[in-house]
Amino acid sequence: MSTATRSSYHHGDLKAALIEASEEIIRAEGVEGFTLRKAAKSAGVSPGAPSHHFSGTKGLLTAIAIRTFEKLGAELNTLPSSGIPAQDLRTQGLGYVKFAALHPGLFRLICRVDLIDFKDPNLMQAAFEAMASYEHAAAAYFGYEPPDPQKRIFRPYMASAMATAHGLAHMVIEGRPALLFETPDPIGTFIETALPSILLATWPD
Amino acid sequence: MSTATRSSYHHGDLKAALIEASEEIIRAEGVEGFTLRKAAKSAGVSPGAPSHHFSGTKGLLTAIAIRTFEKLGAELNTLPSSGIPAQDLRTQGLGYVKFAALHPGLFRLICRVDLIDFKDPNLMQAAFEAMASYEHAAAAYFGYEPPDPQKRIFRPYMASAMATAHGLAHMVIEGRPALLFETPDPIGTFIETALPSILLATWPD
DNA sequence: TGGTGATATAAACATCGTTCAGATTGATGA
DNA sequence: TCATCAATCTGAACGATGTTTATATCACCA
Incomplete structure (x- = not known):
């Protein structure tokens, strides 16, 4: 208001x-x-x-997308590290999906390539900084050296890990848990019960 | 025309x-x-x-979404089975992402919960039938009994596998390969070179 | 104090999805 | 065969949207 x-x-x-x-x-x-x-x-x-x-609606939405990536990064980059690579990777993935579930509108926005300007360097930078700790966790789990952040390149292992979280996030905000997993509460229950077991299946110890 | x-x-x-x-x-x-x-x-x-x-634009787009799920199912369900579970699962995932890359407009449509009517039982049925062979491959790889198709429920293992492909598909149609992976040809090269190695990282033999 | 650039308004425009009265037609039944 | 009726389509209208334009207002500075 x-x-x-x-x-x-x-x-x-x-x-x-x-x-x-x-x-x-x-x-x-x-x-x-x-x-x-x-x-x-x-x-x-x-x-x-x-x-x-x-510069039109797209410019305004791009500004909000940048803020959203910053929020996502603030969330992920402050998640605690346990020292156990598999668990840390799961924590990052869980955080990613949780963010999407808690802010479905904003998460949808940052995926709408038609609505925001992905050629905006500020947007790209915000997007990469948001995934910094995620890439760090993936590197620890899969055992590779994290690439230079300036290069803005993801390794295949990172792509694999990120894709799973990204896909789960999409499935969650597309309402698929309620449709597919027989959970009474589409967000809370799914995240707290089914989601950890899914991530456990993806990245076992 | x-x-x-x-x-x-x-x-x-x-x-x-x-x-x-x-x-x-x-x-x-x-x-x-x-x-x-x-x-x-x-x-x-x-x-x-x-x-x-x-019944309005949504009704028309829902009809097209049903056709799209049928096309996706026709694609996935006819992919050859090698007998090696890991390879078959990768084949299904690759097929899923390929479909998205080849039909980005249609794939985006079936993800737009706001544009189509997911309460339409025909749409739900088409969506589940499209994933039948995928679930079969996941069951073989992870070693579980596929649930009754009538129940329209996915297992966590299946959710994990599907999420990775779904996430990769989104990343591909969001144009992220060109942004993130330094591939000259955003679709062809990425799919034929980077994608298999990503799926290999996800589901090793 | 004056004037200039930045910022706001109000009105207009094309385009969108949808609705509705009326025109047209294919099909049904006597 | 022919009258009737329901289905189908037109054309005009409506409100809403993003954007542009001429005009109005004001903050700031020489």
């Missing part, structure tokens, strides 16, 4: 207000429920105002 | 023509490029005509 009532003709910090309002809309109604006009209205501004701060 | 010129006022088989035209649009321009009006125009019919055959 960031419908800011403002006194002056100019907003003051419309750019930040638009990002805030848009993220709220996406959290509440998903990417599909988002419209630029809604965001403008929520920020208390006319439909044409956003064009002065973002 | 199925812009059928018709002589009579009535079309004859508009339902099939709309499905055909829509699938062509999705193949050429992706789900994002699809509009109901385009499909109607391509079928040589007014924008209001489709409503007599489908």
